Amino acid sequence: MQPEKKTEKLPFLPVLAGALILIPFLIVAGCTGQTPEPRLSGTGWTLTDYVHDGTPVQALTTTKVTLDFGNEGQITGTAGCNRYFASYEVKGTAITIGQAGSTMMYCGEPGVMDQESAYLTLLGKAKTYTIKGDRLTLADAKGTPVLTFAKSALPA
Numbered sequence: 001m002q003p004e005k006k007t008e009k010l011p012f013l014p015v016l017a018g019a020l021i022l023i024p025f026l027i028v029a030g031c032t033g034q035t036p037e038p039r040l041s042g043t044g045w046t047l048t049d050y051v052h053d054g055t056p057v058q059a060l061t062t063t064k065v066t067l068d069f070g071n072e073g074q075i076t077g078t079a080g081c082n083r084y085f086a087s088y089e090v091k092g093t094a095i096t097i098g099q100a101g102s103t104m105m106y107c108g109e110p111g112v113m114d115q116e117s118a119y120l121t122l123l124g125k126a127k128t129y130t131i132k133g134d135r136l137t138l139a140d141a142k143g144t145p146v147l148t149f150a151k152s153a154l155p156a
Contacts, residue, residue, distance in 0.1 A: 040069040040090055040129065045136050045149030052118050063112050065119055067136075068154055079116040081107035086123070095129045095138070122146045 047065035049058055059065055066077035069088065075097065076085045082105050087098035100120050107113055125146060126138035134151035 040088075040095075040131075040136075041071045042069065042154070043136075044068045044152045044154040046152040047119065047147065048135075048150050049148040050115070050119060050122055051144070051146045060111055060115055062109055063107075063115070065115070066152065067123075067149060079119050080112050081105055081116050084120060090129075093128050093130065095126055097123055097126055099124060119147070 045067045047059045047067070049056055051057070060080065063080040064078060065080045068076050070076065073087055073089060074085060075088050076083070078084070079100075079102060082103040084100045084102035086100040089096045100123060102120065107116075122140075123138070125140045127141045128139045128143065130137050130139070136149040136151070137145045138147040138149075139145050
């Protein structure tokens with residue numbers, strides 16, 4: 001006759017109680033049901049359309065207007081002729097862009113300076129943003145889209 005081996009069994013009730021306490025915490029931690037807001041920091045964009053006197057206008061194809069969001073609350077880019085910079089802050093889909101500073105060159109190509117002036121003015125009026133696919137739209141306080149961009153690579 002062989003000696004009987006004793007195996008230690010975990011008591012069922014404490015294990016069940018522990019599982020019942022742990023499962024709800026795991027569900028809450030992993031399943032909030034909300035998708036995160038798209039991040040702007042570290043992204044680059046090229047202007048495709050803007051609003052001028054209430055009318056949508058396609059950006060000039062003879063010049064490039066860019067918007068680059070830095071990682072430390074700064075935007076930079078070219079407004080078509082001049083380079084510019086400003087601060088920005090994002091909370092959810094709300095955006096605040098500070099007054100832009102820029103270089104002071106004059107460009108003689110037709111429409112470039114008018115587009116640049118409109119762009120920098122509208123940039124300061126942006127209050128919300130949306131990203132859908134490779135498109136960024138900045139809207140004013142009324143929710144009216146004022147600037148539309150296509151995703152582009154950040155400058156090196």
